Structures are given as structure tokens and as C-alpha cells.
Amino acid sequence: MNDDRDAPTVRDVSDWWSTAISRVEPDVIELRGHPIQELIGSTSFVAVIWLLLRGQLPTPGQERLLEAALVSSVDHGPHAPSIAVARIAATCGIGLNNAVASAVNTLGDVHGGAGEQCLHLLGEVATRAGAGESVESAASSVVGRWRARSRYLPGYGHRFHTVDPRREPLLRRVQEAVDDGVVTGAYLRAAEAVEGELARGRSRPVPINVDGCTAVVYGELGFAPPLARGLFVLSRSVGILAHAWEETGQGRRNKGPMPPSIPPTFLS
Amino acid sequence: MNDDRDAPTVRDVSDWWSTAISRVEPDVIELRGHPIQELIGSTSFVAVIWLLLRGQLPTPGQERLLEAALVSSVDHGPHAPSIAVARIAATCGIGLNNAVASAVNTLGDVHGGAGEQCLHLLGEVATRAGAGESVESAASSVVGRWRARSRYLPGYGHRFHTVDPRREPLLRRVQEAVDDGVVTGAYLRAAEAVEGELARGRSRPVPINVDGCTAVVYGELGFAPPLARGLFVLSRSVGILAHAWEETGQGRRNKGPMPPSIPPTFLS
Amino acid sequence: MNDDRDAPTVRDVSDWWSTAISRVEPDVIELRGHPIQELIGSTSFVAVIWLLLRGQLPTPGQERLLEAALVSSVDHGPHAPSIAVARIAATCGIGLNNAVASAVNTLGDVHGGAGEQCLHLLGEVATRAGAGESVESAASSVVGRWRARSRYLPGYGHRFHTVDPRREPLLRRVQEAVDDGVVTGAYLRAAEAVEGELARGRSRPVPINVDGCTAVVYGELGFAPPLARGLFVLSRSVGILAHAWEETGQGRRNKGPMPPSIPPTFLS
Amino acid sequence: MNDDRDAPTVRDVSDWWSTAISRVEPDVIELRGHPIQELIGSTSFVAVIWLLLRGQLPTPGQERLLEAALVSSVDHGPHAPSIAVARIAATCGIGLNNAVASAVNTLGDVHGGAGEQCLHLLGEVATRAGAGESVESAASSVVGRWRARSRYLPGYGHRFHTVDPRREPLLRRVQEAVDDGVVTGAYLRAAEAVEGELARGRSRPVPINVDGCTAVVYGELGFAPPLARGLFVLSRSVGILAHAWEETGQGRRNKGPMPPSIPPTFLS
Numbered sequence A, B, C, D: 001m002n003d004d005r006d007a008p009t010v011r012d013v014s015d016w017w018s019t020a021i022s023r024v025e026p027d028v029i030e031l032r033g034h035p036i037q038e039l040i041g042s043t044s045f046v047a048v049i050w051l052l053l054r055g056q057l058p059t060p061g062q063e064r065l066l067e068a069a070l071v072s073s074v075d076h077g078p079h080a081p082s083i084a085v086a087r088i089a090a091t092c093g094i095g096l097n098n099a100v101a102s103a104v105n106t107l108g109d110v111h112g113g114a115g116e117q118c119l120h121l122l123g124e125v126a127t128r129a130g131a132g133e134s135v136e137s138a139a140s141s142v143v144g145r146w147r148a149r150s151r152y153l154p155g156y157g158h159r160f161h162t163v164d165p166r167r168e169p170l171l172r173r174v175q176e177a178v179d180d181g182v183v184t185g186a187y188l189r190a191a192e193a194v195e196g197e198l199a200r201g202r203s204r205p206v207p208i209n210v211d212g213c214t215a216v217v218y219g220e221l222g223f224a225p226p227l228a229r230g231l232f233v234l235s236r237s238v239g240i241l242a243h244a245w246e247e248t249g250q251g252r253r254n255k256g257p258m259p260p261s262i263p264p265t266f267l268s
Helices: A010-014 A045-054 A061-073 A081-090 A097-105 A114-130 A136-150 A167-179 A186-199 A212-221 A223-247 B011-013 B043-054 B060-072 B081-090 B096-104 B112-130 B134-150 B168-179 B186-199 B210-220 B225-251 C010-014 C045-054 C061-070 C081-090 C096-105 C115-128 C135-149 C167-178 C186-199 C210-220 C225-248 D011-015 D044-052 D060-072 D081-090 D096-104 D114-130 D135-148 D169-178 D186-199 D210-220 D225-249
Strands: A023-024 A027-031 B022-025 B030-031 C022-025 C028-031 D022-025 D028-031
Touching: A010 C186, A010 C225, A010 D011, A023 A114, A023 B168, A027 A045, A027 D011, A045 A061, A045 A223, A045 B043, A045 B060, A061 A212, A061 A223, A061 B043, A081 A097, A081 A223, A081 D081, A097 A223, A097 B096, A097 C096, A097 D096, A114 A186, A114 A212, A114 A223, A136 A186, A167 A212, A186 A212, A186 A223, A212 A223, A223 B043, A223 B096, A223 B225, B011 C010, B011 D044, B030 B043, B030 C210, B043 B060, B043 B225, B043 C010, B060 B168, B060 B210, B060 B225, B060 C010, B060 C186, B081 B096, B081 B225, B081 C081, B096 B225, B096 C096, B112 B134, B112 B186, B112 B210, B112 B225, B134 B186, B210 B225, B225 D081, C028 C045, C028 C135, C028 C210, C045 C061, C045 C225, C045 D044, C045 D186, C061 C167, C061 C210, C061 C225, C081 C225, C096 C135, C096 C225, C096 D096, C115 C210, C115 C225, C135 C186, C135 D135, C167 C186, C167 C210, C186 C210, C186 D135, C210 D096, C225 D011, C225 D044, C225 D096, C225 D225, D022 D096, D028 D044, D044 D225, D060 D169, D060 D210, D060 D225, D081 D096, D081 D225, D096 D225, D114 D186, D114 D210, D169 D186, D169 D210, D186 D225, D210 D225
Parallel strands: none
Antiparallel strands: A023 A027, B022 B030, C022 C028, D022 D028
């Protein structure tokens, strides 16, 4: 190697990948500065999730709220697209990690990404309300602007349940965290204001759904919107894995979405 | 629909997908019989992982041991193939779930699957020892047979660390679980016997590595070998997500494995 | 099954998946109405690609132009993110299809998706020019609007090459197709007008790049913008497969992006 | 950078990724030594597929035979697991490349990988016959050994069709290639001998299926078994893309495998 200042150096190369998350050298593994041997057996999995994403360990109140959200989204049965893909893939002779990957891949803007988009929406409301505007007025403006773009308002509406069984436990935990001073309640108030805005002039309410509830949790906890999707991925991976494993044990090979006796319709 | 006995019926169709993991109907979500509203806020994420995979909630001792294993494998830095793929993918303008999926997909037989294969190996030793043979003799036979098939013995050897910092905390937690009567120790004894067999006649030992340690944990806890890989997937997904998110924030687009100033070698 | 009109019927089920692409029954496979036995050995792979996507076979001129675009994008070496991911994944003990999948997954908005976005842009210019506006004026308005949204204008600029070797052959084939009356030239003229707009007031031109050239081809051929990405996927899958296979033969396991002797930088 | 012989050098780094497939430098793209501008518009997509995988351009006879196999496997309708996954994924708000990736990921040992395994089997027969044994005797031994391992013999049997419409055109093209001296016929004879062996003592024959026919083609053309799967991936990606695109146009969101009116069965 010559001395030409334009020639690449080893330093140029070692800087190409840089991380604050972990330091790994022979006989050393540190996660955000914590030696891993001090975490194993003493720190919960949820606390380690927070640690890797945020840079420090969570407080007990933060950990509890994150845990509630992670538990809430683990599964929604074999008709959820992610679960269906996991089960179909599991019959094709690929590894469990591959079946999980095919399924996690489907958690996009429409299936799992709604929480991310709702967090954007609630963030806009909370930011305006934090700047002095009434939360009701903020909700009205923001909802108006989002509705002009699309008829689907992320986080609100009956997707499958009339009264989603995950809603009350999640929102109650948020209120408890507000009462305990763990979070401010800004996102909770924003979500309630949006729900109020959606109810105006309608006979049937448009309630917040689970994407909206988890968006409230992740917003209160200070996660950026894409991590609402990322955390939904960690949660749903549990159900995806369980279903892929269960399908493997049922013994069918190359399973399609329906029995072969019901062929798809041919559109001539 | 006619009465022809050969015609498919709606029953044929509804039986095509069947699960014991969850029951999802309008306003109802039950995970292994537990209403989800009773789990959110009261049950840990790790306990829910066990619940979905095994069918009932774990005992505190089982939960602690599973948690230790899940924490141990979350990350191994940007040179681990799964982490590298996550970071590269994250610069390509795809969703976080897609970057995670591309990375989880790499956790195959060689990267993450070694725990699954080690669990098969230890299971063979433990089964023979359980049938009356000495564990040392069982280890000797099984190791001999595995070595005839491949020079890589899963779960043993220096992959990167001379003394893996995850080893001692994991094996100590297993021993504590044995002392507490949570697990039998059959896999721990099998792993120690294999380590002893590998040391015979060598100047340098071939110690158990982290794949082997997690295999011991998962074997003691009664998980089938493919779930050793599945649980490694849930664990490593955390680091994968964190690294994909961090790379997104570093602002580069379309990042390759090295700086463009260092082109790949062309083999003419 | 009862007679309740609300009960699902087998018809509801068989309509759930409907396609005009293929009809598959015992002993019958028809692709867009063509029995497959009439296609095998008589119809080119590229013509079959067109057939499945568009519904009928292409003319020879259309097939030639599509083929040129597909050939142009097959590979860009091991530093392209998709190729890097394929090669890393191939060392992890997963199937070739899995390595290909992880890599194809990275062909997003920034790596492969630029052609899709450029086709949107050119389509806007071509539509306005088709409505009577001069193509130069249309280019000026559209470029102005796109530049307000992002500093990256898809399809234009030096990404790696100063003079991309794929540009001239692709644009020449488009001009030939215009001369032969196979395509109208609307997208070619739009692309040239955009290039002219970008050159105004600059000392250095901002030439159309390969994403832009393939966008011109796909636009002239009448493909919707997402299929610009889809066709890029079919093309790049060839290089992805070849590189994954080659890496498999090089014998390394669990390969990271750089040699272990160059650790990543830790940001403390 | 110091002179320590143990310190990594830039050379160590640039050798980490090495390829004979392509050379990419500013203004240069060569595929197996061919400048890409000489391939675009003059060389077929199938010939380029061969070029990248094999290192040189195919003869016309080789190209025709490869093309027949690639055309044969492009689609098998919405009940094929890969197609089902593509269509479900396409309703989830992810990119077309992501839907394709999730689907390609399912082309494992059981769905698409059967061609790879059949090529191994036929290769064993052809090798023994090439060493002097009669092909019938070779077939008998090899089939016996494979049947001892699994009841599924890859490449043979009624999977869906009684008379697969792809069989005759594929095998006829192989025979033509033998007659033209393009290939030797060793794999064709091996496949016929296996079919004969499977027929012995049975009332119903066990005919070669499409996995077996494509295995014959890829074996005659000299492709290694994993590339039988790789080439099936390139072929099936076409149908996967077409179905994902068509489903996108049908407007449903978050589609499961069946209508919601038919819930999955809960195994209590």
C-alpha cells in the first residue's frame, strides 16, 4: 500500500460500521456498556429490549408499560395474514427461522404498520396541544388533514372487534402510569380527543383499536413511530413462531390457503 | 350447494386451519384459554412466550431460566451475519419489519441453528444415559458418531471467544435450577460429559460455547430442538431490530459491506 | 349446514382467491388461457414474463425491449446491498432460495425502487405533455414539485458511474423501438426534457442513470410503476442467485461484512 | 498504519469479497468478462442467466433446453404455497419486492426443493451407470437406499396431476437435445430406469413429475443440484410477481387465507 493520501486506509474501513449498541471483542460482550454477564439472570428480557433500543435500562414503571404492550400483540389467530403466512411456510420444508421471516415480512403499513402511522398522527396532535392549542382543536385539525389523504384513519375503527378486549387493559395501564408520574398522558389525551372528534355527528362511535392503544403506549414511552412497528414485530414474532411450530407438528406438506377440494376461481 | 357427499362442505374448509394456541372471535382473544385481558399487565412477556409455545404458564423457576437464555443471545455486534444483513437492509428504503425479516432469515443451520443441532446431540447423550448407560460412555459414542459426519461439532469450540462471557452465567443459572429442583440436570451432565470427551488426549480443551449453553437450557426446560432455533430467533430479533434502527439514523443510503473505496477483488 | 342465508357457503370460499393469470386443475395448466404444453419449448422466458403480467403475448419488438431492460440490471457486484446480503446469507447454512429471498427483500425504495419512482415522475411529465403542454414546460413544473419534496430525484445523477455503460445501449434500443413504431417515445422525450431541465444553470450535467433508463423502457412498454420495481426484482434475482451460489463454493461460514481483524467502531 | 505484520492491511480487506461473476468499476460493468453494453440488446435473458451461473455463454441448444425448463415452472395457481404467500403478503401494505421475497422464501425442500433432491438421486444413478453398472441395476440400488430414508421419493408420483401437462414437452425437448448431441442423455436414461424400477410389482405406475422432469433437464445441462432449486426460484418468481401484482389490484387489505366468515377451528 502506498502513501498516497487518497488511498483508503484501514481506519476508513473500520469506521464503516459503527455502533453504540454493543461492543464485542474476544471474551467481551457489552450491551450499551453493560457486560452481558451482569445482565444474564438479573435483567428481564423486556428491560434488555428497552436497553438496546434506548441506551439505558428502563425504570420499573416504563418496563411494566412496555411489557403490557408487547404482551397485547403476540397473536391474532390463523386468519391474521402474518400468522397464515407463517403456517403455510412451515409446511414447505424450510427452517423455523425462515417461516418466521416470511411472516414478519408482512407486518407492513397495513398489518402492523398502522401503529406506526397512528403514532405519527397522535404525535402531531400532542405537539400542537403542547404548544398551547387545546387538544380538541388540535385533534380536529389533524384528523381533518389525515382524512383528506385517506379514508383509513390509523388506530381507529372496528377492524374485527366491536369492543377490542385489549383496549381497556392497555389504556388502564397507561392511566395508571400517568397517575404514577411515569408518563405525562399527552398521547392518552390526544387519543381521547381524536376519538371525540371522530364521534362528532355520528350515531356510531369510531373507537380506538389495538393499533391506536399500542401507539398511545409507545408514544407515552417516547418511542419514535417506526419503533412502534418494530416493537409490534418483536411481539407478533412470538405468535408467528408458535403457529409455525404447531403447523409443523400437524404433518401436512405444501399446504395452500384452502383445501384442494375448493379450487380458486378462474376469472376468464 | 348440493347434497353430493363428495362435494366439499364448509366444515371441510373450516377444519383446514386448526389451532390450540388462540381463539379469536369478535370481542374475544384467548391465548391457550387465557383471556388476553387477564394477561396484559399481569403476565410477563417471557411467561407469554412459554404459554404460547408450551400450552400453560411456566413456573417462576422455568421462567427465570428461559429469560436468562433469551437475554444471552440478543446481540453479537455488526460483524454477526444477521446483524450485518439488518444494517445493510436498513439503508435500502424498506420497512423496519423487512430489515428484520431479511436478517432473521439468516439464522440457519450455521448461524443460530447450531443450538438446535447441539440440542439433538445432547438429547442423544441424555437419552442413552437415562437408559442406564454411564453418561461418559454415552458421550463417547454419540460424539464419535457425530464426528464421523462432520468436523463441526455443534455447541463446542472457540468461535470467537476464548472464554465466552455468556457461558458461566448461563451454566450457573442451570445449576441453580437443578439445585432448586426446577430441572433435572440431565442435559447439564450430558454437556459436561461431552466437554470431557472432547478434552481427552488434547492439550487444548474444546469448551462448550454459547450455542451449547443455550442448548443445555432449552433441553433442561423441555423444548424440542427446532425451538432452540426458534427461541434464538426471538432473542436475536431484539439486536437485529436495534441495529436496523440505529443504522437508519446514521443516514447512509444503499450501504454495501465496505466503503466504496475498497472494491471487491475480481477473480479473473 | 343450515339454511340460514347468513351462513357462509362454499361459493363464498371459492371466490376468496380469484385469478385471471392461470387455471390449474388436474392435468391442466393454462397460463392466461394458453396450455402450458404449448408454451414450453416454443415461447421464450421473456415472452412468458410479459404474458403473465400483461395477459397476452408481446410483439417481437416489445419482447426485445423488455429483454434489454431485464439483461441490464442483473448484477452490480458484491458492494451492491442486495448482492452483499445474498453473499452473507449464503454462508449461514440456509437454502439458496432463502439467501435469494433475504436479498430480494432489500430492493426497496432506495435500491431498485428508484426506477418505480422515476416512472411516476416521467409519467407525470408525459401525461402533461400529452395534454398539450410542451414537454419542456411539463418537465420544469414536475421537476420543481419533486425537488420540493426531496433532494433525491429518482433516475438522475451519478450514483457510481460518470458515464453508466448501461445508458447508451438502453436508450438506443428505445429509439429504435420508436423508429419501428413499437413505442411512442413519450417517456423518452419526457426523460430527455427532465435531463435538459436539470442541466439548466449548472456547469455539470445531471445525467439520467440506469434507474431512469429502465423507467423509460418500462414506461414506453406500458408497465405500471410498481412493476418497474417488480421487473427489476426478476432481473436482479439472477445476479443475486449467482453470487449466493459462488459464495457457497468459497467455503466460509458465518461471514460478516469485513474480516474479523477489522472490528466495527464502538461509539462510546 | 504501522508496519506490524499482524495488523490488518487494506489488502486483507479487499480480498474478503472476491468474485469471478462481475467486475464493476466507475464506468465499467463486465459480466464474466463481457462488457454489459455488448450484452444489452444482443443477448437473451436466458443466455445471461447461464452466463452468470456457468461462466460462459450457452450454445443455442443449451439455451433452448434451459428456457424450456424455466418456462415450465413459472406458476401453479393460488393454491401453491408460494403463490398463496405472495397474494396474502401483497395485501399487507409492503412493497412488491417484499411480497416476492416472502414467497420465494417458501421454495424449500418440500416446495421447489424436490427438484434439487431428485437431481441428487438421478446423479447417483447416472454416476453408477457411467462406471459400468447397468442403469437398471443402478436405479434399483439407489431407489432402495433412498426409500429406506423416506417414503417420499423426490421427482416421482402424483402430486396433483395424473398426467402432468409439463412432462411430455419437457422430456421431448430433452430427447431432441440428445438426438442433436447437445446433451448425453445420461440423466434421461437414469430417470426412465427409476420410473421402471418404481413400476415393478405395482398395478399403478409412479410416473416422473415436474420436479423430476426439470431435474432431468438441469442434470443433462450440468447444473449442480442446489442450482436446480435456484433455477426453480428464478422461474417461479415470475408467477409470484404476477400474482402479487394482481392481488394488489383487487383492493382487499390484510387478507387471510379464507373469508372471515369461516373461522379456523379451535382445538380445545
